[in-house]
Amino acid sequence: MRLLALIAFLLFPIPSIAGQENSAFAHGTLITAMGNKNGIVVVTDSMVTKTYASGHSQPDPQDPAQKLMPCGDHMVCATAGVLTIPPSMFGKPSDGLLKRLDLQVLGLIQFYRDAIKKQGRPQSIADTLAGLSAVIRYDFGVLAEINNSLDPQFVNDYHLELFLAGIDVDRLPKIGRIDIVVKREQGRIVAEEIENDCKLHTVGDDLTVCPGGIEGPERNMIAHPERYPDSSVMVNFADAKKKDRGASLTLEEMKKLAHVFKVETQFSDDRVGGLDQIATITKEHMVVEGIDHFQLVARPSPLVVLSCPPGGFGFPKASLLPPQPVPLLYEYCVFYRAEEWLDGNIYLKCVFRDSTLIYSGGDTIFGPDNTIENSRLQLFGNKCRRPDIVDQLAKRFDFTRGGSLWPGSGHSIGSPCTEQKPAEKH
Structure with missing residues:
Protein backbone atom coordinates (compact mmCIF):
# COMPACT_ATOMS: atom_id res chain seq x y z
CA MET A 1 0.00 0.00 0.00
CA GLY A 290 -7.42 29.28 42.42
CA ILE A 291 -5.89 26.37 40.46
CA ASP A 292 -3.91 24.41 43.07
CA HIS A 293 -6.73 21.92 43.76
CA PHE A 294 -7.03 20.73 40.15
CA GLN A 295 -5.36 17.54 38.94
CA LEU A 296 -2.12 17.82 37.03
CA VAL A 297 -2.48 17.72 33.27
CA ALA A 298 -1.69 14.21 31.99
CA ARG A 299 1.26 13.51 29.73
CA PRO A 300 0.58 12.88 26.04
CA SER A 301 -0.04 9.66 24.19
CA PRO A 302 1.49 9.55 20.70
CA LEU A 303 -0.61 9.00 17.62
CA VAL A 304 0.52 9.00 13.99
CA VAL A 305 -1.91 10.27 11.36
CA LEU A 306 -1.67 9.15 7.75
CA SER A 307 -3.89 11.37 5.64
CA CYS A 308 -4.35 10.41 2.01
CA PRO A 309 -5.86 13.11 -0.21
CA PRO A 310 -7.71 11.60 -3.19
CA GLY A 311 -6.06 10.93 -6.50
CA GLY A 312 -2.44 10.13 -5.87
CA PHE A 313 0.13 7.71 -4.55
CA GLY A 314 3.30 8.61 -2.73
CA PHE A 315 5.73 6.72 -0.58
CA PRO A 316 5.70 3.17 0.84
CA LYS A 317 4.39 3.45 4.38
CA ALA A 318 6.69 0.82 5.89
CA SER A 319 9.81 2.95 5.53
CA LEU A 320 8.42 5.89 7.49
CA LEU A 321 6.22 4.58 10.27
CA PRO A 322 7.41 4.51 13.89
CA PRO A 323 7.76 1.22 15.75
CA GLN A 324 4.65 -0.17 17.37
CA PRO A 325 2.73 0.17 19.64
CA VAL A 326 2.09 3.76 18.47
CA PRO A 327 -1.48 3.81 17.07
CA LEU A 328 -1.86 4.75 13.41
CA LEU A 329 -4.86 6.69 12.18
CA TYR A 330 -5.60 6.23 8.48
CA GLU A 331 -8.08 8.58 6.81
CA TYR A 332 -9.12 8.70 3.15
CA CYS A 333 -6.54 6.00 2.31
CA VAL A 334 -6.83 3.37 -0.43
CA PHE A 335 -5.45 -0.09 0.43
CA TYR A 336 -4.84 -2.04 -2.78
CA ARG A 337 -3.66 -5.64 -2.68
CA ALA A 338 -2.57 -5.01 0.90
CA GLU A 339 -2.30 -7.27 3.94
CA GLU A 340 -3.39 -4.99 6.77
CA TRP A 341 -3.30 -5.83 10.49
CA LEU A 342 -6.13 -3.88 12.10
CA ASP A 343 -5.12 -4.32 15.75
CA GLY A 344 -4.20 -1.08 17.50
CA ASN A 345 -5.07 1.20 14.59
CA ILE A 346 -7.88 3.49 13.39
CA TYR A 347 -9.44 3.52 9.91
CA LEU A 348 -11.80 6.26 8.73
CA LYS A 349 -13.22 6.77 5.23
CA CYS A 350 -10.73 4.29 3.74
CA VAL A 351 -11.11 1.92 0.77
CA PHE A 352 -9.91 -1.70 0.95
CA ARG A 353 -9.62 -3.15 -2.55
CA ASP A 354 -8.47 -6.72 -3.27
CA SER A 355 -6.91 -6.83 0.19
CA THR A 356 -6.75 -9.00 3.30
CA LEU A 357 -7.76 -7.48 6.63
CA ILE A 358 -6.35 -9.31 9.67
CA TYR A 359 -7.69 -9.04 13.21
CA SER A 360 -6.49 -10.90 16.31
CA GLY A 361 -8.34 -9.38 19.28
CA GLY A 362 -6.69 -6.00 19.86
CA ASP A 363 -8.36 -2.62 20.16
CA THR A 364 -9.19 -1.07 16.80
CA ILE A 365 -11.56 1.51 15.37
CA PHE A 366 -12.97 0.53 11.99
CA GLY A 367 -15.33 3.30 10.95
CA PRO A 368 -18.64 2.51 9.26
CA ASP A 369 -17.59 4.93 6.50
CA ASN A 370 -14.89 2.54 5.21
CA THR A 371 -15.52 0.83 1.85
CA ILE A 372 -14.64 -2.84 1.21
CA GLU A 373 -14.22 -4.06 -2.36
CA ASN A 374 -13.38 -7.69 -3.13
CA SER A 375 -11.45 -8.11 0.12
CA ARG A 376 -11.47 -10.61 2.96
CA LEU A 377 -11.16 -10.59 6.74
CA GLN A 378 -8.92 -13.14 8.45
CA LEU A 379 -9.39 -13.79 12.18
CA PHE A 380 -6.48 -15.05 14.26
CA GLY A 381 -5.32 -15.59 17.82
CA ASN A 382 -7.35 -14.20 20.69
CA LYS A 383 -9.90 -12.66 18.35
CA CYS A 384 -12.77 -13.03 20.80
CA ARG A 385 -11.16 -10.86 23.46
CA ARG A 386 -13.28 -8.13 21.84
CA PRO A 387 -16.35 -9.95 20.48
CA ASP A 388 -18.02 -6.60 19.83
CA ILE A 389 -15.29 -5.64 17.37
CA VAL A 390 -15.35 -9.10 15.75
CA ASP A 391 -19.11 -8.88 15.27
CA GLN A 392 -18.84 -5.37 13.87
CA LEU A 393 -16.25 -6.50 11.34
CA ALA A 394 -18.12 -9.71 10.52
CA LYS A 395 -21.19 -7.75 9.43
CA ARG A 396 -19.15 -6.51 6.48
CA PHE A 397 -18.29 -10.06 5.27
CA ASP A 398 -19.63 -13.61 4.91
CA PHE A 399 -18.09 -16.79 6.35
CA THR A 400 -16.72 -19.43 4.03
CA ARG A 401 -13.92 -21.59 5.41
CA GLY A 402 -11.06 -21.80 7.89
CA GLY A 403 -11.93 -18.77 9.98
CA SER A 404 -11.90 -16.49 6.95
CA LEU A 405 -14.65 -14.05 6.17
CA TRP A 406 -15.23 -13.19 2.55
CA PRO A 407 -17.28 -10.43 0.91
CA GLY A 408 -20.78 -11.34 -0.04
CA SER A 409 -24.31 -10.26 0.72
CA GLY A 410 -23.31 -8.51 3.92
CA HIS A 411 -24.99 -11.04 6.21
CA SER A 412 -22.64 -13.19 8.27
CA ILE A 413 -23.51 -16.75 9.20
CA GLY A 414 -23.78 -16.33 12.96
CA SER A 415 -21.16 -14.69 15.14
CA PRO A 416 -17.50 -15.75 14.93
CA CYS A 417 -17.36 -15.60 18.73
CA THR A 418 -20.53 -17.59 19.43
CA GLU A 419 -20.26 -21.35 19.61
CA GLN A 420 -22.66 -23.00 17.21
CA LYS A 421 -24.69 -25.81 18.78
CA PRO A 422 -24.45 -29.15 16.92
CA ALA A 423 -27.56 -30.21 15.08
CA GLU A 424 -29.80 -32.60 17.01
CA LYS A 425 -29.81 -36.20 15.85
CA HIS A 426 -33.12 -37.86 15.07
Whole structure:
Protein backbone atom coordinates (compact mmCIF):
# COMPACT_ATOMS: atom_id res chain seq x y z
CA MET A 1 0.00 0.00 0.00
CA ARG A 2 1.18 3.51 -0.77
CA LEU A 3 0.05 6.77 0.81
CA LEU A 4 0.32 10.43 -0.05
CA ALA A 5 0.99 12.23 3.22
CA LEU A 6 2.02 11.51 6.78
CA ILE A 7 1.73 13.87 9.73
CA ALA A 8 2.50 13.03 13.37
CA PHE A 9 0.95 14.76 16.37
CA LEU A 10 0.34 14.17 20.07
CA LEU A 11 -2.94 13.94 21.96
CA PHE A 12 -3.57 14.04 25.71
CA PRO A 13 -5.76 11.78 27.85
CA ILE A 14 -8.23 13.58 30.08
CA PRO A 15 -7.54 12.58 33.70
CA SER A 16 -10.85 13.47 35.30
CA ILE A 17 -13.58 13.64 32.65
CA ALA A 18 -12.92 11.34 29.72
CA GLY A 19 -12.55 7.59 29.76
CA GLN A 20 -15.60 7.17 31.98
CA GLU A 21 -19.11 5.99 31.18
CA ASN A 22 -20.33 9.59 31.47
CA SER A 23 -17.63 11.07 29.24
CA ALA A 24 -18.71 14.35 27.72
CA PHE A 25 -17.50 17.38 25.88
CA ALA A 26 -16.71 20.14 28.38
CA HIS A 27 -17.02 23.83 27.60
CA GLY A 28 -15.91 26.86 29.60
CA THR A 29 -17.54 30.23 29.32
CA LEU A 30 -15.74 33.28 30.70
CA ILE A 31 -12.37 35.05 30.51
CA THR A 32 -11.42 38.61 31.37
CA ALA A 33 -7.92 39.84 30.56
CA MET A 34 -7.09 43.44 31.40
CA GLY A 35 -4.05 45.56 32.07
CA ASN A 36 -2.65 49.05 32.48
CA LYS A 37 0.62 50.62 33.63
CA ASN A 38 0.38 48.68 36.92
CA GLY A 39 0.31 45.22 35.36
CA ILE A 40 -2.01 42.57 33.93
CA VAL A 41 -4.89 40.66 35.50
CA VAL A 42 -6.50 37.55 33.97
CA VAL A 43 -9.61 36.02 35.56
CA THR A 44 -11.73 33.03 34.55
CA ASP A 45 -14.63 31.28 36.23
CA SER A 46 -14.61 27.53 36.97
CA MET A 47 -18.00 26.43 35.64
CA VAL A 48 -18.19 23.66 33.04
CA THR A 49 -21.03 22.89 30.66
CA LYS A 50 -21.06 19.25 29.51
CA THR A 51 -22.48 17.88 26.28
CA TYR A 52 -23.18 14.15 26.23
CA ALA A 53 -23.40 11.69 23.33
CA SER A 54 -27.19 12.06 23.41
CA GLY A 55 -26.75 15.74 22.53
CA HIS A 56 -28.01 16.92 25.92
CA SER A 57 -26.04 19.81 27.46
CA GLN A 58 -26.10 21.15 31.00
CA PRO A 59 -23.86 23.08 33.40
CA ASP A 60 -22.14 20.90 36.00
CA PRO A 61 -21.25 22.93 39.10
CA GLN A 62 -20.10 19.74 40.88
CA ASP A 63 -17.19 19.22 38.47
CA PRO A 64 -15.33 22.54 38.01
CA ALA A 65 -12.49 22.69 35.51
CA GLN A 66 -9.15 24.42 35.28
CA LYS A 67 -9.19 27.10 32.59
CA LEU A 68 -6.07 29.11 33.47
CA MET A 69 -2.47 27.86 33.50
CA PRO A 70 1.03 29.38 33.77
CA CYS A 71 2.86 29.33 30.43
CA GLY A 72 6.17 30.69 31.69
CA ASP A 73 7.56 32.81 34.51
CA HIS A 74 5.61 35.88 33.41
CA MET A 75 2.85 34.56 31.13
CA VAL A 76 -0.43 32.67 31.52
CA CYS A 77 -2.88 31.08 29.11
CA ALA A 78 -6.63 30.89 29.60
CA THR A 79 -9.33 29.16 27.58
CA ALA A 80 -13.03 29.58 26.89
CA GLY A 81 -15.11 27.37 24.64
CA VAL A 82 -14.27 23.70 24.26
CA LEU A 83 -12.04 22.40 27.08
CA THR A 84 -12.13 18.66 26.42
CA ILE A 85 -12.85 16.51 23.35
CA PRO A 86 -13.45 12.86 24.33
CA PRO A 87 -13.96 10.39 21.46
CA SER A 88 -14.37 7.76 24.21
CA MET A 89 -17.88 9.10 24.83
CA PHE A 90 -18.96 7.29 21.64
CA GLY A 91 -17.46 3.94 22.66
CA LYS A 92 -17.61 1.40 25.45
CA PRO A 93 -15.69 1.46 28.77
CA SER A 94 -13.42 -1.25 27.35
CA ASP A 95 -12.36 0.87 24.35
CA GLY A 96 -8.83 1.65 25.47
CA LEU A 97 -7.84 3.00 22.08
CA LEU A 98 -10.59 5.62 22.15
CA LYS A 99 -9.59 6.70 25.65
CA ARG A 100 -6.08 7.38 24.38
CA LEU A 101 -7.54 9.89 21.93
CA ASP A 102 -9.34 11.99 24.54
CA LEU A 103 -8.01 15.54 24.39
CA GLN A 104 -7.66 18.14 27.11
CA VAL A 105 -6.91 21.52 25.53
CA LEU A 106 -4.75 22.72 28.42
CA GLY A 107 -2.76 19.50 28.10
CA LEU A 108 -2.05 20.23 24.45
CA ILE A 109 -0.98 23.77 25.37
CA GLN A 110 1.28 22.43 28.11
CA PHE A 111 2.93 20.01 25.69
CA TYR A 112 3.61 22.83 23.23
CA ARG A 113 4.97 25.03 26.03
CA ASP A 114 7.32 22.28 27.23
CA ALA A 115 8.52 21.55 23.69
CA ILE A 116 9.41 25.21 23.13
CA LYS A 117 11.16 25.37 26.50
CA LYS A 118 13.36 22.41 25.55
CA GLN A 119 14.56 24.30 22.49
CA GLY A 120 16.22 26.80 24.82
CA ARG A 121 15.10 29.85 22.83
CA PRO A 122 12.39 32.18 24.17
CA GLN A 123 9.39 32.60 21.90
CA SER A 124 7.38 35.79 21.53
CA ILE A 125 3.69 35.87 22.39
CA ALA A 126 2.85 36.41 18.71
CA ASP A 127 4.88 33.36 17.65
CA THR A 128 3.44 31.29 20.51
CA LEU A 129 -0.11 32.15 19.44
CA ALA A 130 0.70 31.20 15.84
CA GLY A 131 2.31 27.91 16.88
CA LEU A 132 -0.52 26.97 19.21
CA SER A 133 -3.06 27.84 16.52
CA ALA A 134 -1.44 25.40 14.08
CA VAL A 135 -1.21 22.57 16.63
CA ILE A 136 -4.74 23.03 17.96
CA ARG A 137 -6.32 23.40 14.51
CA TYR A 138 -4.74 20.18 13.32
CA ASP A 139 -5.77 18.16 16.38
CA PHE A 140 -9.30 19.61 16.40
CA GLY A 141 -9.73 18.68 12.74
CA VAL A 142 -8.58 15.10 13.28
CA LEU A 143 -10.72 14.57 16.38
CA ALA A 144 -13.77 16.09 14.72
CA GLU A 145 -13.31 13.62 11.84
CA ILE A 146 -13.09 10.72 14.30
CA ASN A 147 -16.18 11.81 16.22
CA ASN A 148 -18.13 12.36 13.02
CA SER A 149 -17.20 8.87 11.83
CA LEU A 150 -18.23 7.30 15.15
CA ASP A 151 -21.52 9.21 15.30
CA PRO A 152 -22.43 11.23 12.17
CA GLN A 153 -25.58 12.55 13.89
CA PHE A 154 -23.70 14.15 16.78
CA VAL A 155 -23.21 17.91 16.43
CA ASN A 156 -20.86 19.78 18.75
CA ASP A 157 -19.44 23.28 19.00
CA TYR A 158 -15.65 22.99 18.74
CA HIS A 159 -15.16 26.76 19.10
CA LEU A 160 -12.13 27.70 21.22
CA GLU A 161 -10.94 31.07 22.50
CA LEU A 162 -7.35 31.00 23.74
CA PHE A 163 -5.77 33.94 25.57
CA LEU A 164 -2.09 34.52 26.28
CA ALA A 165 -1.16 37.38 28.61
CA GLY A 166 2.09 38.44 30.20
CA ILE A 167 5.48 40.02 29.68
CA ASP A 168 6.78 39.42 26.16
CA VAL A 169 10.38 38.77 25.13
CA ASP A 170 10.75 42.50 24.41
CA ARG A 171 9.78 43.17 28.07
CA LEU A 172 6.48 44.76 27.07
CA PRO A 173 3.18 43.63 28.66
CA LYS A 174 0.83 42.13 26.07
CA ILE A 175 -2.53 40.38 25.77
CA GLY A 176 -3.29 38.17 22.76
CA ARG A 177 -6.13 35.93 21.67
CA ILE A 178 -6.88 33.38 18.96
CA ASP A 179 -10.30 31.97 18.05
CA ILE A 180 -10.57 28.54 16.38
CA VAL A 181 -13.67 26.93 14.87
CA VAL A 182 -14.35 23.63 13.10
CA LYS A 183 -16.40 23.44 9.91
CA ARG A 184 -16.87 21.28 6.82
CA GLU A 185 -15.27 22.25 3.51
CA GLN A 186 -15.51 20.21 0.30
CA GLY A 187 -16.63 17.12 2.18
CA ARG A 188 -13.87 17.28 4.80
CA ILE A 189 -13.86 18.66 8.31
CA VAL A 190 -11.33 21.43 8.86
CA ALA A 191 -10.44 23.72 11.74
CA GLU A 192 -9.54 27.32 11.05
CA GLU A 193 -8.69 30.51 12.90
CA ILE A 194 -11.19 33.37 12.74
CA GLU A 195 -10.74 37.06 13.48
CA ASN A 196 -11.34 38.65 16.88
CA ASP A 197 -10.91 42.18 18.22
CA CYS A 198 -8.12 41.31 20.66
CA LYS A 199 -5.63 39.57 18.39
CA LEU A 200 -2.58 41.10 20.12
CA HIS A 201 -2.48 44.24 22.24
CA THR A 202 0.49 45.92 23.86
CA VAL A 203 -0.69 47.14 27.25
CA GLY A 204 0.13 50.80 27.80
CA ASP A 205 -0.66 53.20 30.62
CA ASP A 206 -4.41 53.25 29.94
CA LEU A 207 -6.66 50.32 30.79
CA THR A 208 -6.99 47.63 28.12
CA VAL A 209 -9.77 45.05 28.55
CA CYS A 210 -10.20 41.89 26.43
CA PRO A 211 -13.31 39.86 27.35
CA GLY A 212 -13.95 36.33 26.14
CA GLY A 213 -16.52 33.56 26.27
CA ILE A 214 -19.99 34.83 27.16
CA GLU A 215 -18.83 38.41 26.83
CA GLY A 216 -22.01 40.39 26.05
CA PRO A 217 -22.81 41.48 29.63
CA GLU A 218 -19.17 42.37 30.28
CA ARG A 219 -18.91 44.51 27.15
CA ASN A 220 -22.04 46.40 28.22
CA MET A 221 -20.58 47.00 31.68
CA ILE A 222 -17.31 48.27 30.19
CA ALA A 223 -19.18 50.65 27.90
CA HIS A 224 -21.66 51.88 30.52
CA PRO A 225 -20.30 51.54 34.07
CA GLU A 226 -22.51 54.44 35.18
CA ARG A 227 -25.53 52.12 34.92
CA TYR A 228 -24.39 50.29 38.07
CA PRO A 229 -24.49 52.97 40.78
CA ASP A 230 -25.10 50.40 43.53
CA SER A 231 -21.72 48.73 42.95
CA SER A 232 -18.79 50.54 44.54
CA VAL A 233 -16.44 48.65 42.22
CA MET A 234 -18.29 49.88 39.13
CA VAL A 235 -18.47 53.43 40.50
CA ASN A 236 -14.70 53.35 41.03
CA PHE A 237 -14.27 51.99 37.50
CA ALA A 238 -16.43 54.78 36.04
CA ASP A 239 -14.44 57.41 37.93
CA ALA A 240 -11.12 55.95 36.76
CA LYS A 241 -12.32 55.91 33.13
CA LYS A 242 -13.20 59.60 33.33
CA LYS A 243 -10.07 60.55 35.26
CA ASP A 244 -7.31 58.83 33.27
CA ARG A 245 -8.90 56.14 31.05
CA GLY A 246 -8.37 53.55 33.76
CA ALA A 247 -4.62 54.06 34.22
CA SER A 248 -4.97 54.58 37.97
CA LEU A 249 -6.69 51.24 38.66
CA THR A 250 -4.52 49.03 40.87
CA LEU A 251 -4.09 45.29 40.38
CA GLU A 252 -6.44 44.62 43.30
CA GLU A 253 -9.05 46.94 41.83
CA MET A 254 -8.79 45.17 38.48
CA LYS A 255 -9.25 41.79 40.20
CA LYS A 256 -12.40 43.09 41.90
CA LEU A 257 -13.64 44.53 38.62
CA ALA A 258 -13.17 41.21 36.81
CA HIS A 259 -15.04 39.45 39.63
CA VAL A 260 -17.97 41.85 39.30
CA PHE A 261 -18.04 41.20 35.55
CA LYS A 262 -18.27 37.47 36.31
CA VAL A 263 -21.00 37.82 38.94
CA GLU A 264 -23.13 40.04 36.72
CA THR A 265 -22.78 37.59 33.82
CA GLN A 266 -23.67 34.71 36.15
CA PHE A 267 -26.98 36.39 36.98
CA SER A 268 -28.08 36.14 33.35
CA ASP A 269 -26.45 32.83 32.34
CA ASP A 270 -26.09 29.69 34.48
CA ARG A 271 -23.18 28.49 32.34
CA VAL A 272 -21.00 30.96 34.27
CA GLY A 273 -20.03 30.49 37.92
CA GLY A 274 -17.80 28.77 40.41
CA LEU A 275 -14.62 30.05 42.01
CA ASP A 276 -12.37 32.58 40.32
CA GLN A 277 -9.06 31.53 38.77
CA ILE A 278 -6.79 34.58 38.84
CA ALA A 279 -3.38 35.61 37.54
CA THR A 280 -1.71 38.93 38.35
CA ILE A 281 1.39 39.74 36.32
CA THR A 282 4.00 42.48 36.53
CA LYS A 283 7.53 42.70 35.16
CA GLU A 284 8.79 41.68 38.60
CA HIS A 285 6.57 38.73 39.45
CA MET A 286 3.49 36.64 38.65
CA VAL A 287 0.94 35.22 41.11
CA VAL A 288 -1.64 32.58 40.12
CA GLU A 289 -4.57 31.78 42.43
CA GLY A 290 -7.42 29.28 42.42
CA ILE A 291 -5.89 26.37 40.46
CA ASP A 292 -3.91 24.41 43.07
CA HIS A 293 -6.73 21.92 43.76
CA PHE A 294 -7.03 20.73 40.15
CA GLN A 295 -5.36 17.54 38.94
CA LEU A 296 -2.12 17.82 37.03
CA VAL A 297 -2.48 17.72 33.27
CA ALA A 298 -1.69 14.21 31.99
CA ARG A 299 1.26 13.51 29.73
CA PRO A 300 0.58 12.88 26.04
CA SER A 301 -0.04 9.66 24.19
CA PRO A 302 1.49 9.55 20.70
CA LEU A 303 -0.61 9.00 17.62
CA VAL A 304 0.52 9.00 13.99
CA VAL A 305 -1.91 10.27 11.36
CA LEU A 306 -1.67 9.15 7.75
CA SER A 307 -3.89 11.37 5.64
CA CYS A 308 -4.35 10.41 2.01
CA PRO A 309 -5.86 13.11 -0.21
CA PRO A 310 -7.71 11.60 -3.19
CA GLY A 311 -6.06 10.93 -6.50
CA GLY A 312 -2.44 10.13 -5.87
CA PHE A 313 0.13 7.71 -4.55
CA GLY A 314 3.30 8.61 -2.73
CA PHE A 315 5.73 6.72 -0.58
CA PRO A 316 5.70 3.17 0.84
CA LYS A 317 4.39 3.45 4.38
CA ALA A 318 6.69 0.82 5.89
CA SER A 319 9.81 2.95 5.53
CA LEU A 320 8.42 5.89 7.49
CA LEU A 321 6.22 4.58 10.27
CA PRO A 322 7.41 4.51 13.89
CA PRO A 323 7.76 1.22 15.75
CA GLN A 324 4.65 -0.17 17.37
CA PRO A 325 2.73 0.17 19.64
CA VAL A 326 2.09 3.76 18.47
CA PRO A 327 -1.48 3.81 17.07
CA LEU A 328 -1.86 4.75 13.41
CA LEU A 329 -4.86 6.69 12.18
CA TYR A 330 -5.60 6.23 8.48
CA GLU A 331 -8.08 8.58 6.81
CA TYR A 332 -9.12 8.70 3.15
CA CYS A 333 -6.54 6.00 2.31
CA VAL A 334 -6.83 3.37 -0.43
CA PHE A 335 -5.45 -0.09 0.43
CA TYR A 336 -4.84 -2.04 -2.78
CA ARG A 337 -3.66 -5.64 -2.68
CA ALA A 338 -2.57 -5.01 0.90
CA GLU A 339 -2.30 -7.27 3.94
CA GLU A 340 -3.39 -4.99 6.77
CA TRP A 341 -3.30 -5.83 10.49
CA LEU A 342 -6.13 -3.88 12.10
CA ASP A 343 -5.12 -4.32 15.75
CA GLY A 344 -4.20 -1.08 17.50
CA ASN A 345 -5.07 1.20 14.59
CA ILE A 346 -7.88 3.49 13.39
CA TYR A 347 -9.44 3.52 9.91
CA LEU A 348 -11.80 6.26 8.73
CA LYS A 349 -13.22 6.77 5.23
CA CYS A 350 -10.73 4.29 3.74
CA VAL A 351 -11.11 1.92 0.77
CA PHE A 352 -9.91 -1.70 0.95
CA ARG A 353 -9.62 -3.15 -2.55
CA ASP A 354 -8.47 -6.72 -3.27
CA SER A 355 -6.91 -6.83 0.19
CA THR A 356 -6.75 -9.00 3.30
CA LEU A 357 -7.76 -7.48 6.63
CA ILE A 358 -6.35 -9.31 9.67
CA TYR A 359 -7.69 -9.04 13.21
CA SER A 360 -6.49 -10.90 16.31
CA GLY A 361 -8.34 -9.38 19.28
CA GLY A 362 -6.69 -6.00 19.86
CA ASP A 363 -8.36 -2.62 20.16
CA THR A 364 -9.19 -1.07 16.80
CA ILE A 365 -11.56 1.51 15.37
CA PHE A 366 -12.97 0.53 11.99
CA GLY A 367 -15.33 3.30 10.95
CA PRO A 368 -18.64 2.51 9.26
CA ASP A 369 -17.59 4.93 6.50
CA ASN A 370 -14.89 2.54 5.21
CA THR A 371 -15.52 0.83 1.85
CA ILE A 372 -14.64 -2.84 1.21
CA GLU A 373 -14.22 -4.06 -2.36
CA ASN A 374 -13.38 -7.69 -3.13
CA SER A 375 -11.45 -8.11 0.12
CA ARG A 376 -11.47 -10.61 2.96
CA LEU A 377 -11.16 -10.59 6.74
CA GLN A 378 -8.92 -13.14 8.45
CA LEU A 379 -9.39 -13.79 12.18
CA PHE A 380 -6.48 -15.05 14.26
CA GLY A 381 -5.32 -15.59 17.82
CA ASN A 382 -7.35 -14.20 20.69
CA LYS A 383 -9.90 -12.66 18.35
CA CYS A 384 -12.77 -13.03 20.80
CA ARG A 385 -11.16 -10.86 23.46
CA ARG A 386 -13.28 -8.13 21.84
CA PRO A 387 -16.35 -9.95 20.48
CA ASP A 388 -18.02 -6.60 19.83
CA ILE A 389 -15.29 -5.64 17.37
CA VAL A 390 -15.35 -9.10 15.75
CA ASP A 391 -19.11 -8.88 15.27
CA GLN A 392 -18.84 -5.37 13.87
CA LEU A 393 -16.25 -6.50 11.34
CA ALA A 394 -18.12 -9.71 10.52
CA LYS A 395 -21.19 -7.75 9.43
CA ARG A 396 -19.15 -6.51 6.48
CA PHE A 397 -18.29 -10.06 5.27
CA ASP A 398 -19.63 -13.61 4.91
CA PHE A 399 -18.09 -16.79 6.35
CA THR A 400 -16.72 -19.43 4.03
CA ARG A 401 -13.92 -21.59 5.41
CA GLY A 402 -11.06 -21.80 7.89
CA GLY A 403 -11.93 -18.77 9.98
CA SER A 404 -11.90 -16.49 6.95
CA LEU A 405 -14.65 -14.05 6.17
CA TRP A 406 -15.23 -13.19 2.55
CA PRO A 407 -17.28 -10.43 0.91
CA GLY A 408 -20.78 -11.34 -0.04
CA SER A 409 -24.31 -10.26 0.72
CA GLY A 410 -23.31 -8.51 3.92
CA HIS A 411 -24.99 -11.04 6.21
CA SER A 412 -22.64 -13.19 8.27
CA ILE A 413 -23.51 -16.75 9.20
CA GLY A 414 -23.78 -16.33 12.96
CA SER A 415 -21.16 -14.69 15.14
CA PRO A 416 -17.50 -15.75 14.93
CA CYS A 417 -17.36 -15.60 18.73
CA THR A 418 -20.53 -17.59 19.43
CA GLU A 419 -20.26 -21.35 19.61
CA GLN A 420 -22.66 -23.00 17.21
CA LYS A 421 -24.69 -25.81 18.78
CA PRO A 422 -24.45 -29.15 16.92
CA ALA A 423 -27.56 -30.21 15.08
CA GLU A 424 -29.80 -32.60 17.01
CA LYS A 425 -29.81 -36.20 15.85
CA HIS A 426 -33.12 -37.86 15.07
